[in-house]
Amino acid sequence: MFILKYILRNLFRHRLRSVLTVVGVAVAVLAYGLLTTLVGLWYSGAEHASDTRLITRNAISLVFPLPISYLERIRGVPGVTTASYGNWFGAYYKEQKNFFANYAIEPRSYLELYPEFILSPKEKNDFLLDRKGCIVGERLARTYGWKVGDLITLKGTIYPGDWEFVLRGIYHGKEKATEERIFLFHWTYLNETMRRSVPRRADQVGYFVVGVKNPGLAPDVALAVDSMFKNSLAETLTETEKAFHMSFVSMTEAIMVAIQIVSYMVIAIIMVVAANTMAMTARERIGEYATLKTLGFKGGHLAGLIFGESVAISFLGGLLGVALTFPAAHWIETELAQYFPYFTVSPKTLLFELLAALSVGVVSGIFPTWRGATIRIADGLKRIG
C-alpha cells in the first residue's frame, strides 16, 4: 500500500518530465499500433480471401490475357461449381489521383461467386439488365458522392478513351473487411467496344474466377485446369484466391517488413529514452533510497518502488496511446480513405500496444532498479546536501 502511494506521489513529482515521458510512450505506442495495423491490412485481402475460389490467369504473367473460349472448358472440370471472368480495367475518375479498383466482369456468375457483395434484388436486376450499368461499393460511392442512376465517366488507361456508365447499384460488404471500393461493370461492354476499335484485343479476359464445391478439391481442380491448357498458346496458372492475393502482397513484402521494423524501432527508441529518464530519476533519488535502506527497507522494497514507477509511467503512456489510436484510425479512415478505405485497429493490436508499453516500462526500469536496490547506503547518503 505504502509502495503504491509512494509510486503515485513520485509520478507527479516532476510533472513536466513525467508528462513528456508519458506522451513519448503514447506517441510511440500509437505509431506502433498504426504501423502494425497498416501491415495487417496489407495482408488482410489475402486473409479474407475465399478458400472455395480459385483464380486462373496466364502462366507467363497477369498482363497477358486468356481467351474467353477457356470458360466452358473450365466449367466442365469436375468439382467446379461455376466460373466467371474479368479484366482489370485500370481507369480513373476525372483525375488520375481518383484511382480505385475497376473491373469488367460477367455480372451474373461473378456476383454468384462473390456473395459477400450484397445488393438489393432490384439493384442487382437493374445492373444485370443494363449493359452500360455498373455497381460500386458503398465506400467508393460515398467518396465521390455517387447515387444510383448517376452517369459516371471513367478515363481509360489500358483501354483508352472516356467510358460512360450508369450507376445501377451500390453494394455493401457482408463483413467489415469486405472491400467496398470496387467498381464493377459488364465485360460485354468492354468486349464489344474492343471488337469495334481494337479487334485483336476482343474476346480476351484477364483472369477466370473458378468456384469449387469445397476447399479440399481446390488443389485437384487447379491441377486439372492447368493440365487442360498445358502446351497451349496461353498456358494457365491456377491458384487459390489467397495465393493470388499473396503474389501481389509478396511484391511489396520488403516494404511491409521495413514498416514492421520501423514500428519495432519506434518502441526501441522510446525504451532508450524512458530508460534514460528513469536512470536520471533514480540517480536524483539515490539519497532517498539510501535513507529508506537506513530505516530498514530492503533492496526488494526499493526495486518495487523504482520498477513500479517505471512500469506505471509506461502503462499510462500505453493507455493514452491506445486511447489515441481510435481517433487516429478514424481520421485515417475518413481523411485518407483513398489510400486506407478500411482502417480498423484490431483488439490484438491494441493488446500488443499495451504489451509494448509495458515492455518499455520493464526494460527501462531494469538498470535504475538494479542501481537503486544495490546502492551502498554510505555512498547514497553522500549524495545528499
Next chain:
Amino acid sequence: MAQTTEPIVRIRNLSKSYRRGTQIIPVLSGISFDIARGEFVALMGPSGSGKSTLLNMIAGIDSADEGEIEIGGVEITRLGESDLARWRAVSVGFIFQFYNLIPVLTAFENVELPLLLTHLNRRERREHVEAVLNVVGLADRMDHYPSQLSGGQQQRVAIARAIVTDPEILVADEPTGDLDRASAEEILQLMDRLVHEFGKTVIMVTHDPRAAEKAHLVRHLEKGELSVT
C-alpha cells in the same frame, strides 16, 4: 550525566580504510571504546578524520575491515545484509544533517515509515506516530509536507522518525549543521530531553563546540585515532 555505566556500545580494534584507485587510505586504525547506556557522546574531529565513518559503522550502514562492534549485546559486524537491515529497523534511530525526509510524504507519513516494517496495524501505527510527534512538538503539523516546514521543524520530524520504533540508541550526524542558532538550540534541547527523559543513548558527530557542550562525553578523532575530552 550518564544514567548507568553499563556499556550499550562495545567497539574493539575497529579498522577501516578506503581504496582510491590503487591507493589505500586508512580512516580508522584499531579503535576500541565503550559507550554506556543512556550516555550522550559527541564525536568531534577535523574533516576526513573518520568520525562519520565510525558513526555509520556503529549504525550498521557501513562495514568494518577489521574489529568488532557490539550494540546492545548484538555483534553487528557479524550480521548479514538482511539481518542488519532488520536490526537497524528496530534498534537504532538516525538523525541526519539534511533531515533526509521524503519530500512527497507528509510529516506523519515520514514518521510512519519505520513502522511499516513492523507488525503494527494502522491504528497502532497512528498512535505511535502521534505520540512521537507530540514529543517533538509537531502534532499540529503532521499533515504538512517537508517543504512546508522550516529546517528546525524538519529536523524535529526526522527525530520523531528516529524514535518512533523506540530504539535504545540514536545516532546523529551533524544534526545542527544545517540550522540557524535558535533552531540548533531547540534540536539540542530535544536530544538532551531524549537522553534524560527517555533514557536514549545518543552518539552525535558534530563540528560545533556548542553542540558538543550538550554531550556528557566528547571524543576526538584525528587521523583515525581516538582521544577523550
